[in-house]
Amino acid sequence: MTPASQWASHLFHLVLLRCASLLVPAKQRAEWLREWDAELWHVQRACAPSRGITWAAEREVTAFCLGAFQDACCLARQMRPRNMPRAALRGSPVQCILWLAGLLAASSVLALLLPGVRAERSLSPQHVGPGLVLIRYADSNDGAPLTISPGQYRAWKGRKQQYFDGFAFYRVTEESVGQESVSTGDGAHGKAAWRVARASSNLFALLGLPVQFALPDLKADGNVLGVILSEDAWKRDFGANPKAVGRVIRVGRRNARIVGVAPEDSWGLPGKVGVWLLQPDSEIDSGGAGYVVAHLTSAGKAAMWTQCVRITAYGPGASENDLLGFSIETWRPGTWGIYLFAILLALLSLPAITAMSLGDYSVCSHEHSWSQRLCRWSFLSAKISLLLPIVYFASLDLAYGHSTFDPARAMYIQLISSFSFCLFGFKWALQDQRQRCPVCLRLVTNPAHVGQPSRTFLAWNGTELMCGGGHTLLHVPGLPTSWFSTQRWLYLDPSWEFLFAGSGTGMESEVISGFSSS
Template sequence: MQAGRKRPISVALSDVLIRTAAGALPVHAREEWIEERSAEAWHRWQFLEDAGAWGRWEAMALVYSCLASCAQALWRVIADEVVRNRIREGARSPWLYLGVLGGVLAVVAVLTSGFPATRQMLGSGTQSSHLLFIWRHPIVGGGDRGLPSDVVPAWAEHSRLLEGVAGFRVGKELLKQPHSTAFQPAVIVGDMRLFQVLKAQPLLGSLLKPGIVLDHRTWSSIFHGKAEVVGSRVPIGEKSFRVVAVLPKNFYFLTRQPTIYLIQPVLTGPRVMVVARSRPGATKTQIDQELTRIAEDVAYYFFRSQLRLRFVESALLAPLVSFGFAAIIAALMILAACRPRLDRIRLAWRPENRRATAWRGAFFVAKLSLALAILFLAGLESSRTEASMMFGSRDPGSGPFLLWIYIAGAMGIFFWSVADQRARCRVCLRLLCFPVRIGCPGCLLLDWSGTELLCAQGHGILHVPHLAPTWDTEAEHWIALDDSWRDLFASTK
C-alpha cells in the first residue's frame, strides 16, 4: 500500500463521529474505543482503495456505519452496571419528581401561551373595581335573560348608588373583511356610556363618538396596525360604520378573543345586558332594592326578586375560591385518613430531629404545591378559553364542573403526596426499594406479617404490615440503621 495517501472527507468525517460518540463513554474506556473504531474505518478505506472498489456509495456506507457507533456507544453506557445503578438512583431521587412536576408546569405554560386566563384573573386592576353585571332571572319561565333596553337610561339617570350604567349585547353581525383571515372577530353592540363605565382610554381616536371601536388584536391583525384606519368606514353586516377609536393592548371585556365594539347613540332591542359601576360602599342588596324601585316608578317594570347582580372581581376570582374550597376538603379528608398523633409530631420536632423533619416537610410542600398549581392552572386555562364569554352565570370558570374537577384532582394529589412521602427514606428522601415479604398473613396474633422496604443508601428499613390491627400503634414504623450496616451497601463505599 502507498504511504502518505490523503484521506478522503468521508474518512475524516467518520473520525469526527467516532470521537463525538466516545464522549458518552467512561473516561477509562474512551481511548481504547476510539482507537478500535478508527482503525476499523481506516482499514476499510485502505482495503477498498487498493482493490479499486472505493467510490461514492462506499464512502456513504462508511459514514453510515460510523453513525451506528453512536448507538453502540449509548448501548454500552446503558449496559454498564455503574451507569445503570446511577439511573436507578436518579429515578428514586426526590429531585427527579420535582423536576418532572416543574417540566409539566412548563409544558402547560407553553400550551396555553403563558397562562392568559390566570393573568387576566390576577391583573384585572382598577378597571374592574366596583364593576358589576346585572341581568334578570324570572321567577317562572326559564333561566337568565336580558333586561328591557329602556330600563338602562332610567337607571343611569335616577340611581344614586351607581356611578354609571351601560347596556350592551353580543351582536350576530359579521365583519366583511377585504382579505380572508384565520378568525372572525366577535361583535359587541353597546351604547355611548359603555366605555365611560368601563373607564377605558383609547390608544387612537376618541371614545365619545358613535361608530366602531377596534380592540388591539383586531387592529393589529386584520388592519395591520395602521393608524389610517381611524376615520375609515368598515362594513359590518349590511351597513358600514366609521372607525372612531382603537383600544390599548391590555383592555379586555367579556372575552379575550378579537372583538369589535359597535357603539350606537341609543341601544335598541327587546333584551340587553347591563354593566354598571357602583359607588364605594354600596352593597348588592342596596343596589338591588334601588334598581327595583326605579324600574317600578319610572319604567313600570316589576323586577322584585328577579334581578341578579355580580361584581366582576368576584366573578374573576371564582375559580380561585373554588380551588381553595376543594383543597381544604382534600386536606381535611387526608387528615382524617392519616390520623396524625401529637406525640409523633412532638418527637419529630425535637432538636435532634428538627433538621430532618424540616427537610422532609419542605420536600412535601414543594411537591404538593407544584402538583396543585398544575391542577389549578390547567383547569382554569381549559375552562376560560379565549373564545369563552364571561357574563353573569355564563362564566365557564364558575360552573360546578370545574369545581368537581378541582375536588377530585385535589383529593388525588393529596393522597398521592402522602403515599409517596411514606414510601421514601426518612433521611435522603429516595424511594425505598427491595421489597421483602416477611411472616405469614394468617398469623397476625402470633407474629408480625408484612413487607419490609430498604433504603439503597443504608439509612433504614420501613415495616409495612399487610393488615394493621387497631391495638398496634406502631404497625408501620421506620427502623434506622447505624454505621455498622454500611458495608453491606455498595453505593456507600
C-alpha cells in the same frame, strides 16, 4: 546553590509530589508516587547535569512537580465510577424534586402557550364592574323592553346626581354591516344583517368589560367611529384573525374602525349583540329608546342594599318619573376561586382515602436530630409547594385548553380536575413521605414478604423494605394488629454499612446533602 539548599529544594519537590498524591485514590497512590518519584529523579538530573541546580532549573523542576496535581486530578476522575451519580440519584429526594419541577415547568409553559388559558386568566372574576344598575320605568312589566329615551339619558347625564356618577346608553337594532372580508353566510361577500348596539362611547369603560386586542384609543376617530366585535362575530366572519382589529367596516351608513374584540360570555346585559358601535353622546339619535346603565356613587351604594331600588327622577317641567334600578353586578368565581375551593374540598376529603400520619417515628427508640426532622418537613413542604401550582396550571390546561368548551363547562372541568389532582397529589405526597428513610430521605426498596398470612397472630407477617443507603429497614404489617398497627422503622447499626455500595460515601453525601445531615 549550596548542598543544603539543594537538599531543601529536593525536599520541597518531594513534599509537592506527596501533596498531589493525596488527590489520587488510595489504591493507586503508591504506584503513582513511585512513577513521579522516578520521573523527578530524571528531571533533576536533566535540569542540573553537573554544575548544580540554578534558579532557572529550579523553576523547571517545580513546574514539573506542579503538573503532578493535574495528573492526580485526572486519575481521580478516571477512577470515579461513571454510573454512580445516576444510581445515587435513583429514589433520592433530589430526583423527586426534579420530577416535580419538570412537571411544573411543562404545565406552566402549556398554560402560557394555550390561547384559551391566557384569555381566561386575563379576565377578572367579575364580568361587570361593581355598583352598576340598569334603569327602567317602574310601570313596565318584567318582560317589557327597557325604554329610556336618548333625550332622558342626556338630561340625566348633564345634571349633577347624588346617587350616580356615570351613565351609559345603548340601543340594539338590526343593521347591515359590510366589508369585503365579511361574508353573508352563503359564500358571497358583501353586507350582512347584524345585531348592532349603538352605544355611548363610555359603555365598556363604565361596565368594566375586558376588550381583547384593544387599540389604544377606543373612542371615535374623527369621522370614523370605533366598533367592538363580539368574539362570536370575530371568529365567524374574520376567522379569529387578530389583524382584523384596525380594519374599517361599514355599519349602516357610517364607516367604523374595529378597535377590539369583546370576549365571549362577557356581555351580561339585555340584548344579543354582534357588534358595538361606540358613538359620542351628541350623535346618539333621538329616534328610539334604549337601555341606560348607571354607576352608583358611594351614597348610591349605601342606599342600594337590595337587588332593586326605586328611583324618582325629575323630568322637564318638574314632572316626576318612577323608575326602578336593578343591580346588574354579576359575579363568578374565577379560576383562583375555583382552585382554592378545590384545595379545600381535597383537604377535607383526604383523611377518607389515606392515613394522615407520616410513619411511626414516635414509638422507636432512635432519636432524630433537629436537622433530620427539619429536612423531612422541608422535603414534604417542597413537594406540596410544587404540587399546588402543578395542579393549578394542569387544571387550567384541561379546562380552557380546548376552545370549544363553553365557559360553564370549562368551570366544572377545572373544579373537578383541580379537586382530583389535589386529592391524589396530596395522597401521593404522604405515601411517598412514609416510604422514605428518615435518615437520608431515599425511597426504601427491595420489598420482601416475611411470614405467612395464616400466622399473623402467632408471628409477624408483612413486608420489609430496605433503605438503599443501609440506614433503615421498614416493616409494614400485612394485617394491622393491636400490637403492630402501623409501619415501623428499624435503624441499622453503622457496622452494616460495608454491605451497601455507596453508603456513606462522599458521592451519596453530595446528592443528599440538601436534605440530610447524615
